[in-house]
Amino acid sequence: EAGVAQSPRYKIIEKRQSVAFWCNPISGHATLYWYQQILGQGPKLLIQFQNNGVVDDSQLPKDRFSAERLKGVDSTLKIQPAKLEDSAVYLCASSSRGLINEKLFFGSGTQLSVL
């Protein structure tokens, strides 16, 4: 079974530039998550999708972050414009149906450096 795919692996941009990350979850997984992990901290949930609908985006900074999951499969997360404090690893995860007691499968992440 193929895992969660993310790209790019690394990205370096200057502040105020825009950046986009892509995620392809495990085939058939209905639930997709984007997490932000700042160095030395645990992952922080940004947004959770169930198929192509948003379940939870309460911690997404909506003035600069946006995410979409068209057709309920792969997803993109965009930052526009980026700030220095956005430097982090952006992790995508998926689970089968988004039910309680399901485990999450994570991709390797995109490491973003904002200069």
Place this chain on the structure above:
Amino acid sequence: SQQGEEDPQALSIQEGENATMNCSYKTSINNLQWYRQNSGRGLVHLILIRSNEREKHSGRLRVTLDTSKKSSSLLITASRAADTASYFCATAHNNNDMRFGAGTRLTVKP
């Protein structure tokens, strides 16, 4: 906001010793999960314990849950150098919205 808090933040032991990590959380949960993260990689699920369970085993892993104290512990027995990683607890509330703690960074010296 983060839900779980792990303790200690960092732990260094010798190969063969046991490693114990603790997790405390604030609100009621449906389940608690432990994940492992190797440097530069994504998280890997280790074990899940439901709110009505008190102890669970998986290989060299033993997890306990005390809902009255809102705490959990992860014990790794007979540690190996390959166990060196960060360990996170995560709690699920509604819609399986997993919230993670800050993690314990475990170093196992050969």
